[in-house]
Amino acid sequence: MAASTARRREFGRAHDSLRPVPNDRLEIRSDPVKGRGVFAVAPIAAGTLIEAAPVILVPAAQCALIDQTILHDYYFDWDGEADGAPNNAPDNASGGAAWGEGRGAVALGLVALCNHSRRPRARVRRNVPQCTLDLVALVPIAAGDEVTIDYNCPLWFQAQD
Numbered sequence: 001m002a003a004s005t006a007r008r009r010e011f012g013r014a015h016d017s018l019r020p021v022p023n024d025r026l027e028i029r030s031d032p033v034k035g036r037g038v039f040a041v042a043p044i045a046a047g048t049l050i051e052a053a054p055v056i057l058v059p060a061a062q063c064a065l066i067d068q069t070i071l072h073d074y075y076f077d078w079d080g081e082a083d084g085a086p087n088n089a090p091d092n093a094s095g096g097a098a099w100g101e102g103r104g105a106v107a108l109g110l111v112a113l114c115n116h117s118r119r120p121r122a123r124v125r126r127n128v129p130q131c132t133l134d135l136v137a138l139v140p141i142a143a144g145d146e147v148t149i150d151y152n153c154p155l156w157f158q159a160q161d
Contacts (some may be wrong), residue, residue: 023050025044037148040141040144043141043143048137050080051109051111052127053109058104058106078105109135120149120150121150122135122141135147
């Protein structure tokens with residue numbers, strides 16, 4: 001077995017096939033304050049799976065290296081609470097690693113470009129069996145609205161809303 005194949009299996013490649021969710025409802029635009037972001041070009045109903053982004057899982061020991069690069073701003077915590085809350089939140093009863101101490105996930109989709117909001121229109125849900133980060137609408141999202149998420153982590157910038 002090739003070394004790269006062994007690594008993919010070791011770090012959680014769950015299935016040999018994954019059917020992407022069509023993203024013809026989204027576009028990337030620039031916001032004058034936040035920079036690039038993801039915007040709806042058609043209405044999206046609450047509860048809709050907007051995207052199932054495949055991920056590359058990053059071993060915990062390598063996350064500190066990513067933190068020293070621009071990718072720090074774009075990768076996700078993989079070993080947290082099921083709802084994406086930080087592992088060190090006061091109600092954490094999972095016994096998992098503290099936020100930022102587990103594996104990371106580099107999303108290969110538009111979810112990585114979603115901007116933060118304290119009043120998010122969508123959430124990111126970890127789909128462990130599929131090895132994806134699922135972007136799900138929390139509220140109806142109108143055409144032209146930005147698709148925002150709550151980063152659920154200590155922010156490294158000043159929130160704009």
